[in-house]
Amino acid sequence: MNEPEIPDEVPRGKTFQITARMVRRCMPGEVRGLVLGLLLLLVASGATLLQPWPVKIVIDSVIGKITPPALVQWFTALFQNSDSAGHSGIALLTLLCVGLLLIELIMGACHVFSSYVLNSVALRMVFKLRCALFDHVQRQSLAFHDAKAVGDSLYRITWDSYCIQAIFSEGLMPALTSGLTLLGIAVVMLKLDWHVTAAALAVAVPLIILVRRFDRPMTEQSLRVHEYESDVSTRVQETLVGIRAVQAFGREQFESDRFRSQASASLLASLRLTVLQTASQAIVGLVLAAGTAAVIWFSARGVLLGRLTAGDLVLLVAYVAMIFKPLETLAYTAAAVQNAAAGAHRVLTVLDSQPDVTDAPNAKNLSGRARGEIIFDSVSFGYQANQPVLRELSLTIAPGSTIALVGTSGAGKTTLASLIPRFYDPLKGGIKFDGCDLRDLTLKSLREQIALVTQDPILFCASIRENIAYGRPGATQEEIEAAARAAGAHEFIERLPEKYDARVAERGLTLSSGQRQRLAIARAFLKDAPVLILDEPTSALDAETEERLVQTLEKLMKGRTTIIIAHRLSTVRCADRIVVLQNGRIAESGPHAELLARDGLYARLHQLQFGEPPTATAEAAL
Template sequence: MNRASNDSVGEGINAAAGSADVAAAAKPLASVADPVAKRRPGAFAVAARLLRIAVRGELWPILAGLALMLSGALVGLLQPWPLKFIVDALAGGTKPPPLLTHIASVLPQGAGPHGATLAYISVLCVGLLLISIVSAGINLLSTWVLVASGLRMVFKLRCRMFDHIQRLPVSFHDASTVGDSLYRVTWDTYSVQSLFNQGLVPGITATVTLVGIAFVMVRQDWSIGLVTLLVAIVLVVLIRRLEKPTTELSTAVHEHESSVSTRVQQTLVGIRAVQAFGREAFESDRFAQQASKSLSASLRLTVLQTAAQSGVAILFAFGTAAVVWLAARRVIAGQMSAGDVVLLAGYAAMLFKPLETLSYTANSIQGSVAGARRVFEILDRRSSVADATNARMLDHRPQGEVVLKKVSFGYRPGLPVLREIDLRMPPGSAIALVGPSGAGKTTLASLLVRFYDPLAGCITLDGGDIRGITLESLRHNIAIVPQEPVLFDASIGENILYSRPHASGADLEAAARSAGAWEFIQSLPQGFDTPVGERGVLLSGGQKQRISLARAFLKDAQIIVLDEPTTGLDAQTEADLLVSLRRLMAGRTTIIISHHFSTVRFVDQIIVLERGHVVQRGTHEALIKEPGLYQSLYRLQHGEPVAEAP
């Protein structure tokens, strides 16, 4: 189902979303919004692009964090050496390093023949402790710096995504679900932190650690170093083999999780209908079906990742066994000391963690790439409704002459909604669009605001094509009162000020008085500070409509669009609202879309639409006497007999 986006200028509505015109035409034309390029970039290209975007403004913190991280890794490589020297001291037969011997000599020597040895071992134990403390402290600091950078990257990417997605044309939002867009902005953007903090950073650390371990082992014995390199090569091959299935499963998890989010959002938005029809069990089943798909994909991904980690564990066992076996042979041959065996065994044990980290890092990167691709699907989408290169700003209040010249439009190929519409609205005039549902009334108004652009013909404002005017200045001069008022979960005052945030208190009060909302607002204990609830659920229909009308008064635009402004109101509320509407229309070019003849009878001209064509024009008094669609609709609404078609 379509979920409308908010008008970026401040009216906060989607005049086309949810209307009969859009429902009749289903999804929009491919030409209405530019499709995302179909060529799928590789995982490396996606990851590199994501990092290029994310690291802007974070270069120095990242470099500092990486320097600390590498320092911590290098210090950590010293840990097996004190153990080697301790074993050598206990076994005898090897000469200890002069520096350590000198340090031990200045310490108090214990009694007995082994006093000097114990002092030496004490120095080594203190050194082992210091190495662990320094390494842990550096790693803690580097982790804080790099994680903070990762979170700031998410923040900036989220803001960029939100800013971009709300500027995409209405056609995009008609074809998308709110749940999917919400998931992309709130969760897929975490791919940058996952890529950086769970992929790139630990990957660099693990690589440096592996290189250091391999270097020490090669220096100790080339054959043992060769075993280490062999294990690393097998790991690289394993990771490459798992890259494609991991990416595919990660993408499937993201897509299914997005669908779960969409299902929850749609059910909660329609909760009144769900409860009124007693469909809770049905919705629970639908949710469970969608969640089970996500569960299945997640389980398959978990099995694959667990298998990869098990493969790393087997590689570790093989490497450790080979290292210890080869080292033992060297000791027996008198080519190594017992301490060397401990040193190599220690490095073999250390080898497991970076190998495991690289395996996990590979999985994390693939998952990040899946989320990043969904982010770029949005960021790469360009709007077909955009400012022309030479678009001009409306730096003055327009007179308000609106002309449609041979305007045609359709949401899908071969299904036109409007066909060669010609219409002229003089400045300050009021016209009404009347016709059956799906005739194209709301679509015509949507073209004026440039939610869409015509497929043929043009619309002019004061003689100039509206496509030559910047979107911001065009929409700044148009105010919309929608059929279903769009109120945000804020106060009454904040909702009215949405059309002109910096208006004064006096202007706010004047707008509320003009809209007939002042009395009911003042009767509330908190006045303008009264919260309206999500979508205005704490207010009545008439109150919501008056707040929407006050928003239009405050905007003070020259062109007004009233889309079914009195729908769902009782007779007295409708009559009171019409008085306010006529005040708003005074001196402004106004388009009224309505099925209520009480709303349109005082306009200058009525345009009757049927199947995208203008079939009648005239005033209410003239059309009511003329046989045709308008007369038939009028009689149906007033319970009068309608002549049957021959």
């Protein structure tokens, strides 16, 4: 079957739509924090507008002879006593300096608190987005994970999820603050002199053109950086997971060279992005410098013509510095949003992908303990189009019976077993479980009836107790120990310093193969499911350990519908029926002795492994 390819290219002109979708997705529950942060930013913007006014009044009314504004006169009179009546200039100067400090204090406090509030909101959004990504990825069908590298999914969850923080902290919030400041300054400047205001705002036109010119290249390059970083993450993950093979074959230098190659590609992509960003910033700086020169020229001309005061000149120049800062911020914000949109697109493509295997709208729960009857009816399946693995296969597995699946590599043994818990759905035909089509049952209730023991036991970085109870978290200590005893694991666990509280290293590497397998079998014992799938559970073990584990597995299989997948035919002799697969079809089936007597494919496989003539072996079996 084919998992739909997830496109990682940001659609042309879709930066705004992608950003808006991400914001809408993360917004619920954060409105109050955003409103509080915006109110604080609004106060800070207002204080910013007042910042240059004390200096203007000092120049015009303390040094010069222009009457100060009425409000300033009232405050001056309020704090001036009769003894200082002759020193009104000093009182006014003192008041203006105190006012300047208060304005800075208000600005600073509002910026600190708004930064805390808005960053808290952004980080909570990152948390929610990460959780949503993790939940969505682990619920994807195995076809999704077959097609995607683990490192790529890891990078999207751990790093691309920060796109929402970048959108708010480096995009929307600075843009909103700059927009409010820009609007306020433009209104005040228009009242002072429209010529100067027009010269200042004229800069916005080339800035917009520049932003649009650099939009697409920076978005595309940013996406390349994300992809290369994902490749680097995948390379590190694969190398560390396979570190034993790397060291055993002396391939450290080879892996280092491969890592350097991918890391250098990421470095070059990042450098190209940096060149684009710095080039856009340099051009923006040049445009702003031209705007500043024009404003100074018009302002000074206004003073020479008597249209403006010296204080107005200082105020306008200060506002020009302020108005160009928001314009510059808006230009840089566009680059930040484009970069974040690349990560947001990678996140949304995962969240938009739907699993192949889902519950039907009217799916029902299996009630009670299943009998364990499984019927394959003309089942066909393939991982890739036009490459079938199973072909029109029909098979009935009776409740409580043991079926062994054997055959050469690629015959379809593991694939057949993987269809039972609905890791995949057949392309044709159907599978019934206790008379119900698998697709009519909920995945949760179906999988609760199945225990799985694989060739490479999956253990987690947790205590031995937690690993055994993974399929039944509410189990008591007595039940866990009973399962461990049944699996022959209790003795080695008791020899550990921390016993059942001992931590299992990643992938259980501090335990032997036999110990890991016994923990997996103990997990199956504890789950006590009516259906048991054993996928080559002893293939990685030595003969002595295998013999002991086979005895343990026979206890586990008793009273359960069991499907054994095996290359080692010594482990399938106890099966009620052996099903031999060849090219996705059943070549033959029957008990061990009967198949040997037929002198067919099973007999040939048996002879290849044991070197005994089929006839002699069949007579010995009988």
